[in-house]
Structures are given as C-alpha cells and as structure tokens.
Amino acid sequence: MQPSRPRPRIRDVARAAGVSETTVSHVLNNKGRVEAATRARVAEVAERLGYRPNSNARGLRSGRADTIALLMPIVDLDATHHILAVDFYLSLTMNVVEAAFERDQALLQLPPLRRLDDLRRFGIDGGIVVDPLPSDPRVAMFDRLGLPVVTIGRDIAHPGDHWWVAADSAAGTLTVLDHLAAAGARRVAMLSVDIEWSWFADAERAYAEWTARHGRPPMLVRARPDKLDSSAAEAAGRLLDLEPDAVYVPPQWLATGLLRATRERGLSVPGDLLVSVGVDSHQARTSEPALTAVDLDPARTAREAVDLLISRIEGRPPQAPRVIPITLLPRRSTAAITRRA
Amino acid sequence: MQPSRPRPRIRDVARAAGVSETTVSHVLNNKGRVEAATRARVAEVAERLGYRPNSNARGLRSGRADTIALLMPIVDLDATHHILAVDFYLSLTMNVVEAAFERDQALLQLPPLRRLDDLRRFGIDGGIVVDPLPSDPRVAMFDRLGLPVVTIGRDIAHPGDHWWVAADSAAGTLTVLDHLAAAGARRVAMLSVDIEWSWFADAERAYAEWTARHGRPPMLVRARPDKLDSSAAEAAGRLLDLEPDAVYVPPQWLATGLLRATRERGLSVPGDLLVSVGVDSHQARTSEPALTAVDLDPARTAREAVDLLISRIEGRPPQAPRVIPITLLPRRSTAAITRRA
DNA sequence: ACTCTATGCAAAATCGATTTGGCACCACAA
DNA sequence: TTGTGGTGCCAAATCGATTTTGCATAGAGT
Numbered sequence: 001m002q003p004s005r006p007r008p009r010i011r012d013v014a015r016a017a018g019v020s021e022t023t024v025s026h027v028l029n030n031k032g033r034v035e036a037a038t039r040a041r042v043a044e045v046a047e048r049l050g051y052r053p054n055s056n057a058r059g060l061r062s063g064r065a066d067t068i069a070l071l072m073p074i075v076d077l078d079a080t081h082h083i084l085a086v087d088f089y090l091s092l093t094m095n096v097v098e099a100a101f102e103r104d105q106a107l108l109q110l111p112p113l114r115r116l117d118d119l120r121r122f123g124i125d126g127g128i129v130v131d132p133l134p135s136d137p138r139v140a141m142f143d144r145l146g147l148p149v150v151t152i153g154r155d156i157a158h159p160g161d162h163w164w165v166a167a168d169s170a171a172g173t174l175t176v177l178d179h180l181a182a183a184g185a186r187r188v189a190m191l192s193v194d195i196e197w198s199w200f201a202d203a204e205r206a207y208a209e210w211t212a213r214h215g216r217p218p219m220l221v222r223a224r225p226d227k228l229d230s231s232a233a234e235a236a237g238r239l240l241d242l243e244p245d246a247v248y249v250p251p252q253w254l255a256t257g258l259l260r261a262t263r264e265r266g267l268s269v270p271g272d273l274l275v276s277v278g279v280d281s282h283q284a285r286t287s288e289p290a291l292t293a294v295d296l297d298p299a300r301t302a303r304e305a306v307d308l309l310i311s312r313i314e315g316r317p318p319q320a321p322r323v324i325p326i327t328l329l330p331r332r333s334t335a336a337i338t339r340r341a
Numbered sequence: 342m343q344p345s346r347p348r349p350r351i352r353d354v355a356r357a358a359g360v361s362e363t364t365v366s367h368v369l370n371n372k373g374r375v376e377a378a379t380r381a382r383v384a385e386v387a388e389r390l391g392y393r394p395n396s397n398a399r400g401l402r403s404g405r406a407d408t409i410a411l412l413m414p415i416v417d418l419d420a421t422h423h424i425l426a427v428d429f430y431l432s433l434t435m436n437v438v439e440a441a442f443e444r445d446q447a448l449l450q451l452p453p454l455r456r457l458d459d460l461r462r463f464g465i466d467g468g469i470v471v472d473p474l475p476s477d478p479r480v481a482m483f484d485r486l487g488l489p490v491v492t493i494g495r496d497i498a499h500p501g502d503h504w505w506v507a508a509d510s511a512a513g514t515l516t517v518l519d520h521l522a523a524a525g526a527r528r529v530a531m532l533s534v535d536i537e538w539s540w541f542a543d544a545e546r547a548y549a550e551w552t553a554r555h556g557r558p559p560m561l562v563r564a565r566p567d568k569l570d571s572s573a574a575e576a577a578g579r580l581l582d583l584e585p586d587a588v589y590v591p592p593q594w595l596a597t598g599l600l601r602a603t604r605e606r607g608l609s610v611p612g613d614l615l616v617s618v619g620v621d622s623h624q625a626r627t628s629e630p631a632l633t634a635v636d637l638d639p640a641r642t643a644r645e646a647v648d649l650l651i652s653r654i655e656g657r658p659p660q661a662p663r664v665i666p667i668t669l670l671p672r673r674s675t676a677a678i679t680r681r682a
Numbered sequence: 683a684c685t686c687t688a689t690g691c692a693a694a695a696t697c698g699a700t701t702t703g704g705c706a707c708c709a710c711a712a
Numbered sequence: 713t714t715g716t717g718g719t720g721c722c723a724a725a726t727c728g729a730t731t732t733t734g735c736a737t738a739g740a741g742t
Contacts, residue, residue: 007487010729020692025730033690052486057728058407059397060697070450072435084435085428085623093434093450094413094425101452106422106463108410109434109450111442145393146348173486256627263629282426283624284664286597288604314730351699361722366700373701374720398698401727 008049017045028053040266065123067106068309070096071138073131074112075195075225082228086252086281088298091129092152095302096128103310116141126313128152128305131197148312150196152305154321163312165305165322167296168280169202169250172326176248176294177278179328185246185274189219190253191239203250203278219244223254223261240265246334250278255291274334288319290331297324349390358386369394400464408447409650410468410598411437412479414538415453423569427593427622429639430471433493436643437469444651457482467654468494469646472538490651493646495539495662504653506646506663508637510540510591512618513667514547517589517617517635520669522555524677526587526615530560532580532595544591544619564595573598581606587675591619596632615675631672638665 014021019042026032027042034042045051070093075083079121093109100107110127113119120140126148129138134157142149150163180188190207192200204220211218219242223235236258239247249255255277262269269275269289277284280293304322311319355362367373368383386392386395388558400406411434413425434450441448451468454460460482466491470479475498483490492505521529526528531548533541545561552559560583564576577599590596596618603610610616611631618625621634645663652660 014651022692022731023690026691029730033688035690038690050486054401054728055462056397056400057697058730059464060395060401060699060728061727061730063697065397067449081428081432081435082623084431087422087426089427090431091422094422094452097450098452101459104462107450108408109438109448111435111439118442120393121396121445123400145391253623256623260627260629282423282594282597286601288601288629362699363701363722363724364720367721370700379720395698398727399700401698401729402700404727433740586737 007054008051012049013042013046013049013051016049017042021078036275052293056083059123065125066104067108067122067124068306068313069108069110069122069124069127071110071113071127071129073197074133074138078249082253083251086279086283088279088281088296091298092130092340094304095299096306099303099306103306105306105310113138113141119145119147126150126309128309131199134158136194148309150305150309150312150320152301154202156196156198162318162320163308165301165308165324166198167294167301167324167326169199169326170206172278172294172296172328173203173206174210174246175205175326175328176278176292179292179307179330180246180248180274180276180334181214183246183270183274183334186216187219187242187244188216188246188248189221189239189242189244191221191223191235191247191249191258193223193225193235193254196223197229199251199278203248207248228253229257233261236261240267244273246274246276248276248278250284252277252279252281256283256287259287270333270335276334280329284331287333289333292331292334293329295327296331297326349392349394350507351392352384354387354392356473357390358383368543393519406464406466407445408449408463408465409441409647409654410449410451410463410465411471412451412454412468414472415474416480423594424592426484426679427620427624429620429622429637430529432639433471433643436640437647440644440647444647446647453484454479457485460488461591467491467650469650472540475499475537483581489650491646491650491653491661493642495543497537497539497542503659503661504649505661506642506649506665507539508635508642508665508667508669510543511547512587513619513635513637513669513678514544515551516667516669517633518548518551520633521587521589521615521617521675524587524611524615524675526585527557528560528585529587529589530562530580530585531591531611532562532564532576532588532599533585534564534566534576534595539620541591544589548589559637564598570598570640571593577602581608581668585614587615587617589617589619590660593618593620593622593624597628600628610674611676617675621670630674631673633675636668636670638667641665 010021010024014024023034024042028040046058049261060080075318076274097107108122108124128144129136129149129151131153132139132151132155136155153166154164177188208218221235221239224231225241232254240261249258249297276292278294280295284291284293301324308320308322345423351362351365355365364375365383367375368380438448449463449465458562468483470490470492472494473480473492475496477496480490494507494543495505496502518529533545549559562580565572573595581602590599601615606615617633621636625632625634642665649661649663
C-alpha cells in the first residue's frame with residue numbers, strides 16, 4: 001500500500017490532456033462546446049488518472065450540498081432497539097438510501113440530536129424525520145435553521161402541516177378489524193402503546209369509531225413505552241383479562257409479548273384468539289403461527305418521502321400530504337373461527 | 342411558511358457585529374486573538390442570525406469532507422432483506438452513526454454500488470464495508486480511487502490485509518461447541534450457509550478443528566444462499582436426517598427455519614435437540630424456546646471500525662486487525678440434557 | 683475578396699470559509 | 713524619546729470546481 005499520492009485535481013487532468021481546466025469541466029459535465037476528439041481524449045485521461053471531482057468545491061459553486069439527512073425515531077433509549085428491531089425500519093432506510101441515490105442525493109444518517117449546534121455541523125439541503133413526536137424538537141431544529149424537512153408519519157400536534165408522508169393507518173386498522181369480524185370475531189380488542197405517533201393515534205381513533213359504528217364494546221389496552229419486555233407482558237395480561245376473541249396489535253414487539261402470554265395461559269392462536277399485527281416483518285412471517293400483518297410498503301413510503309423533500313428543497317408547492325395505501329397480508333393467526341358455529 | 346430567506350453568510354454576521362470576517366471565523370473556531378467582549382458579541386450575533394457555516398466552503402479549505410461512508414452487506418437481492426432482518430445490523434448501523442458523530446464525522450449510507458462512477462460522486466474521506474465478499478468489488482473501488490477503507494469482517498481471499506475489524510467467530514464457535522458438549526451433547530452438528538464471509542468461514546474451520554480434536558464425526562450442512570425460506574427448510578431437513586443432538590447455526594434466519602423443521606418433525610428443543618445461534622437478536626430472545634446466542638457486540642465493533650478508519654485516513658499505522666471478543670448468552674434452547682443420564 | 687457566423691477553447695470571476703501575514707496601537711523599559 | 717513586545721483586528725490569498733465572457737480561427741454566404 002503506497003503512501004497514497006494526493007488526488008488528481010482538475011488542473012492535473014487539464015495539463016495531462018493538454019487543454020484548459022474549463023474544457024475538462026465541460027467534458028465531465030457534458031456542457032459547452034468541445035470537439036468530439038478532444039472530448040474523448042479528456043475523458044480517457046480523467047479515467048486513467050482516476051480523477052474524482054472534489055464535491056466540496058462543486059457544492060460550493062453550485063450552492064447545494066446534494067445531501068439529505070435521515071433521522072430515525074427516538075424513544076426511551078432502552079426501548080429504541082426493541083422498537084426498531086423490526087425490518088420495516090431497515091427496509092425503510094435502505095429504500096431511502098436507494099431513492100436518494102437515484103435522485104442524485106447522498107444520504108446522511110444522523111444520530112439523535114441533542115442541541116441545535118449538532119445539526120448545524122452538517123452540510124445538508126434538508127432532512128427526513130421518521131415518526132415525529134408531537135412538536136418534535138428535531139423538526140423544530142430544522143425549522144429554526146430554515147432547512148426543509150418532511151416527516152414520515154404525522155406530527156399529531158400540528159394538524160396544519162402538510163409536509164408528511166404516512167401509511168394509511170386508519171384504513172389499515174379498519175381493514176384489519178373488518179377482516180377479524182369476517183373471520184367470526186365478536187369481541188375485538190386492540191393492544192396499543194402509549195407513544196404519540198400518528199400511526200398509533202390514527203389506529204386507536206379508527207378502532208374507536210369502528211367499535212361505535214358496530215355497537216361493540218371498545219377494549220383498548222395501552223402498554224407503557226418503557227422496559228418493553230415487561231410492559232408488554234403486563235399489558236398483554238390486562239388485555240387477556242378482558243377475554244377478547246381477536247386482537248389488533250400494531251407494533252411487532254407487543255405482538256410477540258401477546259403470543260407469549262397466550263402460550264402461558266394455554267390459549268391457542270388462532271383457535272381461541274385471532275391476532276393481527278400492524279406491520280409486516282420477518283418475525284411476523286416466521287412466527288408460530290404466522291401472523292396476519294399490514295404491509296406498510298416501506299419502499300413506496302421511502303420514495304415518496306424523498307420526492308416530497310426534494311420538492312420542498314426546490315421550492316415547489318406541496319403535493320402533500322401523501323398517504324400511502326396499505327394492504328392486508330392474511331396469515332394463519334387469523335384463520336376463520338369455526339368452533340363457534 | 343415564508344419563502345425562506347437565504348442563509349446568512351459569515352459576511353452578514355461580520356457586518357452585523359461590526360467586525361471583519363476573519364474575526365467571526367476566529368470566534369467561531371476558537372482561534373486567533375479576539376477580545377473577550379468582541380468574542381461574546383460576535384457569538385451572540387451569530388446565534389441570533391442562526392448562522393451555520395457552509396460545510397462545502399469549510400471542507401474545501403480544510404481539504405477534508407469529514408464524512409465517511411457505510412456500505413451494508415450485499416447478497417442476492419431477494420435474500421438481502423432476510424439476512425439483514427436481524428437487529429445486529431440495525432444496531433451496528435446506529436452505533437456507527439453515533440461513533441462517527443462523536444469523532445466529528447458525518448455518516449453517509451451508500452446503496453449497493455454498481456460502477457466506479459457511483460462512488461466518485463460522493464464527497465467522502467473513506468468508507469466502511471460490512472461483510473466483504475472475497476475480493477469485494479466495493480473494496481476494490483475504494484482502493485482504485487485511493488480512498489481509505491476498512492471492513493467489518495475479513496476478506497477471506499486477502500489474508501495479508503490488516504484493515505479490518507471482526508468479532509472472534511472462531512472463539513465464539515468454540516465457546517458454543519464447548520457449551521453444547523458440557524450440556525451433554527454427543528452428536529454436535531453445524532448448519533451454515535454458502536456465503537463466503539469470514540464469519541461463516543472461520544466458524545466452519547473452528548468446527549472442523551473442534552470435531553477432529555474431540556474425535557467426533559463432523560456433521561456440516563450448508564444452505565444455499567438463495568430463496569432463503571425454502572433453502573433453509575431444505576438444509577434443515579438434510580441436517581436433521583443426520584440425527585444430531587445439538588446444532589450450532591450462525592445465522593438467525595437458518596435458526597428460524599431449523600426450529601420450524603423440528604416442530605414439523607415433532608422434535609422438541611431443547612429436549613431432543615440443543616440449538617444455538619451465532620448472533621443475538623430480538624428474535625432469538627423472544628423465540629420459543631429462547632435461543633442461546635453469541636453476543637457479537639455490535640456497539641464495540643462499530644466504534645472500533647470508525648476508529649480504525651479514521652486512523653487510516655490520518656495516515657497512522659494500523660493498530661489492526663482488531664478482533665472483538667464475544668460472549669455467550671445461554672438460554673433455554675441449550676438447557677442441559679438430562680434424559681440421557 | 684470581405685463580411686458574418688459558428689465553433690473550439692481559454693482566462694478570469696465566482697462560491698464561502700479559513701489562514702497567513704501584517705498593521706496599528708498600547709504599555710513598558712531603556 | 714525610542715525601541716520592544718504583546719494585543720486586537722483586518723486584508724488578502726487560498727482551497728477546487730463551475731460558469732461567464734471573450735478571443736481566435738475556420739468556414740459559409742454575398
């Protein structure tokens with residue numbers, strides 16, 4: 001490994017090709033008027049020298065960083081890994097990266113930001129905040145710096161804001177509930193969590209409306225968002241005490257806890273209890289029994305979020321909010337109830 | 342939302358504070374000689390205007406991007422999500438982001454790169470490639486551009502390379518095997534996958550040595566790395582045909598497949614078969630039964646990788662390779678065999 | 683032959699921050 | 713008074729690419 005020689009500059013390419021820096025720039029950016037032969041020669045030299053334009057210089061000139069930031073959800077630190085341990089977020093991330101790349105943007109992944117200065121440091125054109133809390137301080141930081149920002153999920157404290165992309169949690173909930181009812185469930189409960197994300201808020205509201213409309217007793221249990229393993233067990237216990245015959249449980253970690261609780265009580269799924277989870281994952285597919293899940297379409301969500309952010313950066317009016325349609329993935333955990341016939 | 346006024350430049354701060362740009366720069370970077378009163382006034386003005394240094398200009402001057410890239414593993418596209426659907430990678434990513442941030446580096450997440458030009462576009466000082474394949478083309482791209490690169494996991498085709506960080510897969514394997522033997526297992530098998538990562542290669546080699554040393558029959562089955570759900574089922578079937586009483590299975594998705602196969606054959610874990618997986622995860626903790634797993638310490642791995650990369654960027658000699666010690670997390674899936682007494 | 687236009691290329695300005703070198707001023711000593 | 717050293721601040725050079733402007737030259741049109 002030789003002591004890496006300094007990177008070639010545009011000047012070096014120009015000299016080696018016997019032309020001006022201007023011409024090299026024109027060739028590399030497909031602009032200006034350059035003879036085909038010169039063009040080819042310059043391109044060849046640039047390739048041979050391994051020339052790579054300095055993106056700082058380029059960005060300085062063009063006034064854009066061509067870089068956007070991604071901020072993953074923050075919750076109680078201990079809980080973060082549990083909550084994010086679902087491949088939805090992995091898939092979302094990969095798809096945001098890919099979508100940004102296709103739009104010629106680099107994707108900076110940011111850690112939880114503590115102070116405004118933390119954000120100042122980065123050379124970005126805008127950011128995507130995933131699962132904002134009410135009046136999320138991270139969104140406020142972007143606003144404060146005049147940086148464009150969009151969210152994946154809605155800030156439930158700011159109904160006027162339009163710059164968001166979110167899966168249709170309410171529709172997803174109704175689809176699940178109808179599916180459970182069609183499978184024969186009478187006492188349909190919901191197991192949620194006390195985190196103020198629009199995903200949960202919308203699901204709970206839809207559940208309330210659905211039970212009211214169908215004249216069913218609402219059975220909603222919320223888990224505390226800390227010490228997740230134990231709070232899942234505790235909440236699952238409270239829920240089972242209500243003796244439901246079907247449950248819609250949005251987050252995967254709660255579904256896992258609920259399944260464990262049913263096993264401990266000797267209940268069978270789907271025999272005694274139908275269970276549907278609100279996000280698809282490898283865990284849902286391979287659990288025993290396989291869990292009926294809602295496909296939140298992380299790929300499309302990612303693409304729309306990147307597109308919306310770029311719109312905002314370029315000052316175009318919001319074609320927003322953007323609601324992503326969901327689909328139900330029925331699996332064995334909600335197989336039709338027959339024993340009640 | 343007003344049409345966001347242009348960001349203040351250092352010039353605006355200088356004018357508003359009645360000093361030169363030089364002085365503003367000195368204040369903001371804690372350099373030079375500036376009277377305390379002036380210093381305070383400039384700082385106040387900068388804060389009030391929401392001044393944020395243009396990182397392109399700064400980077401241009403300093404010659405560094407203060408940005409490093411992270412490249413996640415690539416495998417057959419269909420399989421990627423299955424393989425990465427384990428919180429190890431999520432945790433690794435978050436920790437790399439955090440570690441980079443603490444070292445004043447921004448973290449660019451890159452998509453799978455197809456061409457050299459894909460990499461040229463980004464303004465980075467170096468990169469971290471996770472789970473390199475033999476003679477990994479992504480590593481080659483970095484080399485080709487003279488960009489510092491380190492890997493998490495070793496390129497098994499380049500034994501001379503030192504710029505890597507990896508969990509001690511061999512030691513982890515021996516620990517697991519000893520643990521299984523201590524629990525009473527006689528016929529210890531290994532279920533691996535045909536992917537040429539050092540994690541698997543080292544584990545298989547350690548397994549071969551261990552069986553030879555203990556005079557046990559080696560029972561190694563490799564799954565094909567495509568169509569993961571079906572190939573897991575197929576490989577698990579082949580393995581169970583060998584009638585082992587314990588299995589070490591590094592990847593989580595294979596362990597999931599193996600558990601399903603045991604259920605279908607009416608085998609109980611740990612009653613008839615001890616199972617240990619090679620990476621810890623939420624799935625391993627919450628599966629039924631909970632799976633004994635190897636803690637690969639993604640937090641430390643991430644930190645060491647970032648540190649090693651910065652060393653290389655700054656031209657320091659490699660304090661490398663860096664082998665991360667592992668620990669075993671015994672759970673119910675390897676509870677001691679008593680029925681054989 | 684003589685203008686006119688299009689073409690190929692280059693010189694110089696520009697983006698915004700950092701850094702070097704130096705000027706003016708003051709206090710103090712010789 | 714004159715030097716000496718330290719302090720506080722600023723002008724200008726600099727980083728590397730892009731873009732504007734301009735200047736030759738060649739070829740076309742009259």
